[in-house]
Amino acid sequence: MTEGTLITDDFLLTNKKAVLLYHEYAKNLPVIDFHNHLAPSQIAENKKFANLTEIWLKGDHYKWRAMRALGVDERLITGNASDYDKFKAWADIVPATLRNPLFHWTHMELKNPFGIHEYLNAGSADSIYQRTNELLSQDGFTSRSLLKKFKVEMLSTTDDPCDDLTYHQQLNNEGFEIRVKPSFRPDKVFAISKPDSFKHYLKLLSEKSGIAITDLSSLLDALKNRVDFFDLHHCSISDHGLSILPSRFTLSPAEEQEFKVFLKSDQAVFSNPDAFTGLILTELCKMYHQRGWVQQFHIGAIRNNNIGMLHKLGPDTGFDSIGDYKHAENLTAFLSYLNLTDQLTRTVVYNLNPADNEMIATMLGNFADGRVKGKMQFGSGWWFLDQKDGIEKQLNALSNMGIVSSFIGMLTDSRSFLSYSRHEYFRRILCNLLGSEMETGLLPDDEKWVGGMISDICYHNAKNYFGLNPQN
Incomplete structure (x- = not known):
């Protein structure tokens, strides 16, 4: 086979405008990586x-x-x-x-x-x-040296509410030049349909918060305690991996009493897991809003499809796929519920099914408030869609039905320190898309104008959106 690969300096750049845009306006920008699954221990220990x-x-x-x-x-x-x-x-x-x-x-x-x-x-x-x-x-x-090679300025890891954030504190105390921020990922508290693991998790949450969880009120107190703890450790981002957003956001008095009994009994099923998830999630979202956090939602995956391999290897081992959920009604109900009391914070929604791109792009536009530029973000192509076709489809849907110039761009969403090439990949695709439209007369033949928008999408928008000034 040939020795040199197709990964040249102009890889994915199919026209002169694209080459110019990439090399002059995108290539050398730092990276703001606002969602990944890197292990903070490996960064702190400089593995x-x-x-x-x-x-x-x-x-x-x-x-x-x-x-x-x-x-x-x-x-x-x-x-x-x-x-x-x-x-x-x-x-x-x-x-x-x-x-x-x-x-x-x-x-x-x-x-x-x-x-x-x-x-x-x-x-x-x-x-x-x-x-x-x-x-x-x-x-x-080493882990830290690789982050520097990839010009990472900030990264946000994915952390359970019960994490003690020791490694984040160590990095902060050391004054490590790359900001390594935790993000609050409370997925396990929504897993009420798996009572054994759910109750085990609430025991851990109770220990970490110092609050005995005996009912709904004490559960929310324990979660608030952990949100406050994360906030003290420079967290300003939450994240949620849900197949579909809930459709109900309150529990009846009878359901609240049922939950109290459920916690102290061998009851195998809680009657309304959707409403439970909705109530807990919206109460958390109100806490995020109060603290000025950004909230992220990764929706649309159907996970652990191969039950035999789940039992053998556990989750996150390669047996997940795109789901065909109906998101529109739940998404509008959820966003409307928070918006009614002006408690809808800056929000990023990542979609896994490309058939839902246009729906999500238009839905998020309903909740722009005229106060925060780009408040409602249609997140970059995620998981199965973080490839060229998926990235282009997301960019086109956002461009046609929203405002792509305020888009916060790419993230890594990976457990590997080598995956920062995903940012280069995204930047090349973005520059090729816009460069091609300059060549064909669909965009102005103005390098600084279009190049400035590319720089914003690749770096400046995210830096502003996540408030990355010196005190944060």
Whole structure:
């Protein structure tokens, strides 16, 4: 196979305007990464990774799905095979991933930060593994060094309300130049349909908050205690992973009494989990509004479809997909409920089903308030949609039915320190889209005008939206 890859300086830039826009207005901007799943412990400890498998393949369910689809045995994916054998299994199937975004991402991540300009395949696997491992053993390739290489200015990790935020506090006390902020992700408190794990989680929440949870009121007090704790530790972002937003936001007196009995009994089912989720979620959202936080909602995934593999490997192992939920009525009811009392804070909604793009773009426009620029954000292409086609569809829906110039741009949403190439990928796609329209006369032939908008989308809008001034 050819030695040089297609990941050149002008990769994805198909016209002269796109090349100019990317290199002059996007390429060198810092990164504001307002949602990822990096482990704060690995940043605080300035982790040095043992090999390329550890930093690149472990936890990457995108790659795992591709390997399974191509007949790779689970032992070489999540099993007990050696790190070298797992990497070799991945390298062997990379040539077969043509037209899947993994093919582009793989070679972008090898080029930056490792400087590797050849295709990964069975023939190149050994030399690439050796070269990357040599680099990973150096101080310039620790977790913190990699963040600096990718020009990360701020990143927000995903943290459970019961987390003690020790590593965030350590990084803050050290004065680490990259702001590492927690985000509040209370998904486990909505899992009332799984009573054993739910009640176990409430015991932990009770311990962490110092509040005995015996009813609805004390549960909300415990959550407020944790929101306050996160706020003291420089949190200003919340996040929620829900298949669909709830449709009811109150419990009847009888349901409140039922919840109290449910907590202290062996009752297996709570009669109205939708209303419970709605009440807890909206009360949390009011707390976010009071503190000036941003709230994020990732909606539309149907998770853990392969029950056998869920039992074997647990969640987040590559068995989730796009759901076909009907979001419109629930979304408008939820946003309206908070807006009625002027308690709707800045909001980002990420959609997983492209069939819902236009609905969500128009729905969010209903709740712009004329006070905060870009208050209601249609989030970037997420999960299965963070590839070229998905990114372009999201940008087009937002452009046609909203205002793309106030868009806050891309995020990483990854557990890998190498995934910051996703920001480069997004920026190239954005510049190519706008550059093409300049070439065809759909946009003004004004480099500074269009380039300024690109710089805003890639960096400045997010910096302003998340209030990243020195005291925050």
